[in-house]
Amino acid sequence: MTTVICPYCFARASAAKLPYRCLMTPSGVRGGAPCGPERDDVWAGFMGPGVPPAARMRGPVFTPPRRVTGLGGGGRSVPCPKCGVPTPVRVCGTCHSDLPSDYCDQDSRIIALVGAKASGKSTYVSVLVNELNHRVGQAYHASLAAMGQSTQTRDKEMAEDLYERLRLPDATRPAALGFNDPLLYRLSLPRKGLLGGAGTRHTTLVFFDAAGEDLAGAEAMDRYTRYLSAADGIILLVDPLQLGSVRDRLPVHDGPPLPVVETSPQQIAADLAAQLRAHGKGKAGGRASTPIAVAVTKTDMLRPLLDPHSPLLRNAPHTSGTYDGEDRLAVHEELRTLLTDWDSDALLRQLELDFAELCLFGLSALGAPPPADAPADAPKSGPQPVRVEDPLLWLLSRRALLPVHTAGKGRAQ
Ligand SMILES: Nc1nc2c(ncn2[C@@H]2O[C@H](COP(=O)(O)OP(=O)(O)OP(=O)(O)O)[C@@H](O)[C@H]2O)c(=O)[nH]1
Ligand SMILES: [Mg+2]
Ligand SMILES: [Zn+2]
Ligand SMILES: [Zn+2]
Incomplete structure (x- = not known):
């Protein structure tokens, strides 16, 4: 099991348990509407008061069901539960900073x-x-x-x-x-x-x-x-x-x-x-x-x-x-x-x-x-x-x- 240390807040977590961020890409999958930005207070709180209000609005963060994450992780994309579009972006569970795609492997x-x-x-x-x-x-x-x-x-x-x-x-x-x-x-x-x-x-x-x-x-x-x-x-x-x-x-x-x-x-x-x-x-x-x-x-x-x-x-x-x-x-x-x-x-x-x-x-x-x-x-x-x-x-x-x-x-x- 790979242990990831967040390079922003230095919290430790198992790579398999990291949440994902939806990229809000319109893709026609299921023909549904793409996700819209949501206020990410966890991330804004970590970044401090310097973040302008508009920048706090980001793609929704979600934790995939265990069944999906349990299969070895490994940089794969996971579908967003709201819009169905797969996203490869994992975030730190503690500060919500985005982690580079190959960081967690x-x-x-x-x-x-x-x-x-x-x-x-x-x-x-x-x-x-x-x-x-x-x-x-x-x-x-x-x-x-x-x-x-x-x-x-x-x-x-x-x-x-x-x-x-x-x-x-x-x-x-x-x-x-x-x-x-x-x-x-x-x-x-x-x-x-x-x-x-x-x-x-x-x-x-x-x-x-x-x-x-x-x-x-x-x-x-x-x-x-x-x-x-x-x-x-x-x-x-x-x-x-x-x-x-x-x-x-x-x-x-x-x-x-x-x-x-x-x-x-x-x-x-x-x-x-x-x-x-x-x-x-x-x-x-x-x-x-x-x-x-x-x-x-x-x-x-x-x-x-x-x-x-x-x-x-x-x-x-x-x-x-x-x-x-x-x-x-x-x-x-x-x-x-x-x-x-x-x-x-x-x-x-x-x-x-x-x-x-x-x-x-x-x-x-x-x-x-x-x-x-x-x-x-x-x-x-x-x-x-x-x-x-x-x-x-x-x-x-x-x-x-x-x-x-x-x-x-x-x-x-
Ligand atoms: N002679 C010599 N001078 C160096 C060398 N490396 C850096 N310097 C000098 O040291 C100065 C400061 O270097 P920086 O790398 O900016 O130092 P820093 O530790 O990052 O400084 P802060 O960010 O202000 O803490 C440079 O502008 C150079 O004048 C070197 O290898 N040889
Ligand atoms: Mg310096
Ligand atoms: Zn973090
Ligand atoms: Zn989504």
């Missing part, structure tokens, strides 16, 4: 993306999606498909801005100004059967690109509680340019001015751990059990501070489509050393005290700083990312969704 993994304002979250998601669709997808024979209209539209706009017009994303609007839709993808990876058979395993990935100010302090973060506690993994982005000792160490440069210093990563991590513990994600000893990938962003700016052999200067190998555990450890150790050098041992200690499963990463979404004369633009040669995929691949490998290569053990699932 596989298990979902929710990846929470957190980080201070301007730490690079939006740029990171766009570049990550592009890399998963190209270089990384090729290495693992994986593919990533945007699900639902709003993710497809946003992906297209972001890709055109970043890769064609070379424009960096605008600051994400805070939740108080409107609801930011989650980004929904279907990740398909080859699955090797025990007897050498092959197949494909589909996983739904849900990303939520919050505005930095919504993560600045326990109170603001409260809005994201359900999302954070439903997460299978967390990616915390740390902007090194907002760390005092890194700012002091960087040589004088002619790039764009350094960002304003926002909420410290230590504060975000502490608030995050408190939220998770308050929602039953704590282990004995008080550490949060959700795996957390802590990634230092914008490593292109750190080149003067890195050893020429630093693993942060090149991508992970992904040899024959396996995730390299040795390489991950080398990166983790490199970051431990760097953070200690940068007087951030307090951050490290905090993370180790708060999280039972922690790994450190370093990445650059752009590969080079934005041009000095056009700080809102991507580098002239376009994004040339380094190691953007590592945190997500680690989280997937934690859930046995990727083949892992560990020295001495050869290939292991």
